[in-house]
Amino acid sequence: MSDLLSEKTPIRARHIRPGQGQAVEVKTGQLLQIQTLQGKQVADFVAFTQGDTDEFLSTSVTRASNANIVPQSGMTLYSNRRQPMFEIVEDTVGRHDMLYACCDPVRYETLGAPGHANCREALAEALAGYGLGYDRIPSPINWFMNVAILARGELEIREPLAEKNDYVVLRALKDVVAGVSACPQDLVPTNGSNPTDLAVRVYRDAPLPPPPVMEAAPVPTNDTAAATAPILASKPGPRPAKLQSTAEATVYRVGRVDSGEAS
């Protein structure tokens, strides 16, 4: 089996419907891909060290250690013990959130929808086999969630920029158990007001194939992010150059995503 084939054949795969959560074990060096199958779907993501779940992915340590609030390609994600847990090795979008808590029952009560499916309970249920309950679900990374930060620190939830089959790939730097939920939020624009399915796949680590023919970078057409003004409210730069296409996905190879002009 070639490295390339191993890259293309996941050793583990999960399909996640809105409101569902899944636990996925990932060993050191393996690659974890999280993909929005229809686009505009947020994946709430938490992770714990296998066999020592008091250590978990910490968004505050990750923000502090990277001196940045936006998860982006090349970034290392840290645990609450400030140990590296993941590296973001590919990202076809460049706009994600690590500020928001999971949606939960109280959130939906406030929105007039008691009993609504929610990420917090979905993740707790998915991770129950690891001894992790509702209170131990940490602050998540929300892949594909598009949160604008306005001039006085106000947060505004906007439609994700992620299109059909966009994804992120993480390399595990520890043996971890990850929890992923497809956010069922349909009352605000978190998921483009229409929650859809996610795919999660685990691959053996392998060198990525060399770039074949580089094509010109297409310009994004989504205008919804351009509204008011400042930080993280601007459109991201041109999409990364296309690397390869498969039946399943258009694959972009990205470096550090340039998210627009400094203001």
Add this chain to the structure above:
Amino acid sequence: MSDLLSEKTPIRARHIRPGQGQAVEVKTGQLLQIQTLQGKQVADFVAFTQGDTDEFLSTSVTRASNANIVPQSGMTLYSNRRQPMFEIVEDTVGRHDMLYACCDPVRYETLGAPGHANCREALAEALAGYGLGYDRIPSPINWFMNVAILARGELEIREPLAEKNDYVVLRALKDVVAGVSACPQDLVPTNGSNPTDLAVRVYRDAPLPPPPVMEAAPVPTNDTAAATAPILASKPGPRPAKLQSTAEATVYRVGRVDSGEAS
């Protein structure tokens, strides 16, 4: 004892030196004051529900529920179960952080100072009597910490804007045990490169005294925050009107602090 006298006489007080942590119990309705005695000193702050420490102050729920990343007067602080824990009832500064993790041993190893005093261990030690260890210290609110957020999400630690005797007052909305540490960081500008002492006091809830003679608002003179540009990098507006002065502190009565022009 008049309401006013009760307001002036704390029922519990702690003096905290840099690198120390203290646990303070606060009952529902009581007021918790955290004060920088020399100015420019950060107070790392965590809190747990008394008798049920699986519930704790959550910065991610607080950000989400307020749709804002900056703690400010009038804001409610929420637990990981999305229950109100505190209300910020006074704030003489208007610039605090709820993005950064506590400093910890690994942080100082990275800075070439292994074994340096740190907030994480100080809080764990202070809260050990409540069964809370190192791994259970949550993401803190960092009172008086001045973090600029630049255009692409970069975070930049700057000198606190807090001057001598500036403070915040929180009203407890639950019976809580709070942990407060005086950050000993002296290698970056977190504490103006010179960590100093904090005071923490608990007061019975009581109406604040009516404003006596209102004086003109002094204009802030600190220029260090004006540097590069965008969000949360601007100077806050004029200081709130002076309310009263005591031998111990100059007291400002603030409403919602206006933190500068929208960009």
